[in-house]
Amino acid sequence: MPESIWFRDDDRPRRPRLTRERIVTAAVALLDAEGGAGFSMRALAARLRAGTMSLYEYVRSKEDVLDLALDEVIGEIEPAEAGPWRELLVRQLTQSRQVMRRHPWVPALTATRPLLGPNAVARSRVFYSALAEAGLSGATLVAAVGTLSSYVNGFVASENTWWDTVRTPEADAEIRGKVSRHLDDHVDELARHAQVDNGDFDAQFLLGLDLILDGIVTRLPPG
Amino acid sequence: MPESIWFRDDDRPRRPRLTRERIVTAAVALLDAEGGAGFSMRALAARLRAGTMSLYEYVRSKEDVLDLALDEVIGEIEPAEAGPWRELLVRQLTQSRQVMRRHPWVPALTATRPLLGPNAVARSRVFYSALAEAGLSGATLVAAVGTLSSYVNGFVASENTWWDTVRTPEADAEIRGKVSRHLDDHVDELARHAQVDNGDFDAQFLLGLDLILDGIVTRLPPG
DNA sequence: CGGTTTTCCGTACAGTGCACGGAAGGGGGA
C-alpha cells in the first residue's frame, strides 16, 4: 500500500495561500528591511515561501507591487478628525513625514510614480477640504495643496538621503568632517555652521511648515 | 612588404580617448534620451564607442556617473546676478525647475542621493546668502532654505510623474477620464475640477513659490 | 631599446524581471 498515510507526504511544505494582501504586506516588510535597492521579486517570493512566478498570478509586474505597497503605507496615516484647519494640517503632514521616516523607501518612489491609489486620493481630499474650509478656492487652493505636499515630500527625501549617508556613527563623524571641509571654501561661517549642525530635522520641519502656513494665511479672504 | 600602409589598418576603429568629461556629457545625453530606467553602463559605453569596462578607468561605479551627471546639469543654472533677494530667488528657482524639466530624470535622483557636488554646493550658497542678506539667520535661515529647495524638488517631481503618465495625447485623454472618475466618489466638485484641470504648472509653481516667499517675509526682522 | 605605467576591454559571474508552458488541485456537471 504505497499510498498509506505513512508513506504519503501530506506534511510536504504546506502551500501558502497567496493573496494580494499577503503579497503587499510582505512587500512592505521587505522594503523596510532591505530598502528599495534590495527589493526583488525573488526575495519577495522567498519571504512568502512561494515560487517567484506565483506572485504574477496576483500582480502584473514589480511596479504593481510597489504601487500597492506605497498606497498601503499611505493608509497608515490616521483619518483626519475635525478641528481648526491649521492644526489639522500640521497633524496630518507630521504624520506623513513619520510614515516616510518609518518607510524610507517611500520618497524615492513618490518621485517616480503618480500617487493614484485610494489612500493617496483620500489624503489629497483631506488637504483640499481643509483648505477650502479655511477659505481658499480656485488656483490658490490648488497651489496651496501642491505646495504643502511638495514640501513634505521634498523635505523627507532630503532628510532621508542625509540619514542614509551618515548611517553609522563613524561615517557620521567622517562625513560631517568632509562636508564641513567641502563647504569651507564656499560658504561663509554662518551658513556653514547651520548646514553642518542641522541634526534637528523635527524642528526644521515644523519651522518650514509654519512658514508655508503663514504664507497661506496671507491668501485667505478677509474676514 | 606586409607592413605597407596599404595593408596596415591605421583606420581601424579609432580609439576614442575617454575622459571623465566625455563620459559625463554622454551620460547626460543618454539619460535625457532614454530616461533613468533606460540608462545602463553598456548603453553608455556603446554611445561612446568604447568597451563597457573602459568606463571603469574613470569612474568607480554607475552611482559615480549618476552623481557626476546630476551635478553637471545643476551647473546649467546661471550664476546669480545681484539684485533684490526676492527676484533673485524667483529667478534661480525658476531656472532650477526648468533644468529639472529639461532633464526629467533629475528629481528621482535627488530623492536618492545627497547633493554634494561643487555645483550643488554653489547653488545652496546662493540661497543662503540671499536670505541672509534679506535678514534671516540661524534656524529660521536654515528652515527657509530647506523649504524652498524641498518645494522645488517636490513640485517638479510630481509634475514630471504627471507628464510621464499622460505622455501621449490618447493616454492624456484616457488618464484624465480615469482620474476624474477615480476621484468622483471622493472629492467635491470644486476640488475635482481644480485637480483635473491643472495643466498650467507654470502658474501653479509661481503661485506656490510666492506663498512661501510671503511666509518668509513674515519672518524678517522688523525694519 | 627595455621596463613601467596607463588605458582599453573580453570574459565571466551572480543577480534581475518576467514570458512561457506544464503540473497539480478543486469544483461542478453528467
Next chain:
DNA sequence: TCCCCCTTCCGTGCACTGTACGGAAAACCG
C-alpha cells in the same frame, strides 16, 4: 464516480544588469 475545466502554483529559460578580474596594447620615460 468519472471527466473536464479552471484556478493556482512554479521550474525553466531569456535577455539584460553591474562590475571583478586579468590580459593585451599603447604610451611614456630612462
